[in-house]
Amino acid sequence: MLENYRVQVFRAVAEQASFRRAAEQLHISQPSVSQHVQLLEDELGIRLLDRTSTGIRITPAGELVLHFARRSSKLSQQVLSALARLEGQPGGELKLAASTTVAQYLLPRILGRFLKENPRIRLTLRSGNSEQVSGWVLHGEAELGLIEGPSAHKELSKEHFLDDRLQLIVPRGHAWATQQVPLAALATAPLLMREQGSGTRRVIEQALRRAGLRLNQLQIAMDLDSTEAIVSGVEAGLGVGFVSEWAIRKELRLGTLAIAQIAGLDIRRAFSMIRRAGPVPAGAVAAFRSFALSQAAASGSQSSSDPALKR
Numbered sequence: 001m002l003e004n005y006r007v008q009v010f011r012a013v014a015e016q017a018s019f020r021r022a023a024e025q026l027h028i029s030q031p032s033v034s035q036h037v038q039l040l041e042d043e044l045g046i047r048l049l050d051r052t053s054t055g056i057r058i059t060p061a062g063e064l065v066l067h068f069a070r071r072s073s074k075l076s077q078q079v080l081s082a083l084a085r086l087e088g089q090p091g092g093e094l095k096l097a098a099s100t101t102v103a104q105y106l107l108p109r110i111l112g113r114f115l116k117e118n119p120r121i122r123l124t125l126r127s128g129n130s131e132q133v134s135g136w137v138l139h140g141e142a143e144l145g146l147i148e149g150p151s152a153h154k155e156l157s158k159e160h161f162l163d164d165r166l167q168l169i170v171p172r173g174h175a176w177a178t179q180q181v182p183l184a185a186l187a188t189a190p191l192l193m194r195e196q197g198s199g200t201r202r203v204i205e206q207a208l209r210r211a212g213l214r215l216n217q218l219q220i221a222m223d224l225d226s227t228e229a230i231v232s233g234v235e236a237g238l239g240v241g242f243v244s245e246w247a248i249r250k251e252l253r254l255g256t257l258a259i260a261q262i263a264g265l266d267i268r269r270a271f272s273m274i275r276r277a278g279p280v281p282a283g284a285v286a287a288f289r290s291f292a293l294s295q296a297a298a299s300g301s302q303s304s305s306d307p308a309l310k311r
Helices: 006-014 019-026 028-043 061-087 100-105 107-117 130-138 182-186 199-211 227-235 250-253 285-303
Strands: 051-054 054-056 092-099 119-128 144-146 156-173 189-196 220-226 242-244 257-264 267-276
Touching: 006 019, 006 051, 006 199, 019 028, 019 199, 028 220, 054 061, 054 107, 061 092, 092 100, 092 130, 092 285, 100 107, 100 119, 100 144, 100 242, 107 285, 119 130, 119 182, 119 267, 119 285, 130 144, 130 156, 130 199, 130 267, 144 285, 156 189, 156 227, 156 285, 182 257, 189 227, 199 242, 199 267, 220 227, 227 257, 250 257, 257 267, 267 285
Parallel strands: 092 119, 092 144, 189 220, 189 242
Antiparallel strands: 051 054, 144 267, 156 242, 156 257, 156 267
16 A cells, blocks of 8 residues: 555566466556556666567566565555554455465455455455465465365465365256266266366365276366356356355356266365464464454354255
């Protein structure tokens, strides 16, 4: 909030090495990002970024500005934190990362309530698959991460966030929607799967192997990069797919999808909260951790009583 906005936009572009990713991080359009960087270059009278056909390259002048921009951002957050402490509130910047399922279907309401109670906190959120989120936390690009399943990184501290169940969804009117289906039948249907690196895919593959179904028996019709894409593909009749039960409440109530029961297959997992190993940080990170865990406990109780998810 105290940082010059054009400098903030430039810093996002430089750190993300992409105008598009910077636009997503700042929640503005890509042309706006380009315009802010151009105006900053005009104001300083020197080129900060070289645009090439393969991406962007930071110039020596850009490296210098980026160095001071990071110092300025850190100082701004220290000012906000100090002001918040005067009022007895946590404050400053909070950098979160979340897997796509968590970011899209669980976090919006939690974040809305959290920011209402903590107006001095400035929050940024990045979303990606579980491997990407773990990497961002590991390298200090995010202070807390929320992922689908455990992280394999020993350098990260993990704690349970929320329980989840992966359901096999089929189009409305599909034959599997009205009967229990043998496990072997799953190999006969076109299957829509999440991309490699997705926590959801890893959990599904492990569960199928334990149940005795080899991965090379599956007819994987398409790899998709989001739960929303799988839901839309199933609704369109492109195949069947496994998704989090948190992602399909509306579709089940509207009747656009159905849950197929596969004999002997019950895929459960836990969403995890991750951070770099060590003492729990104070301030904004500690405030969000405590708030999110309490909200997750309440959401879990509501899920268990949701009639749309009863089988």
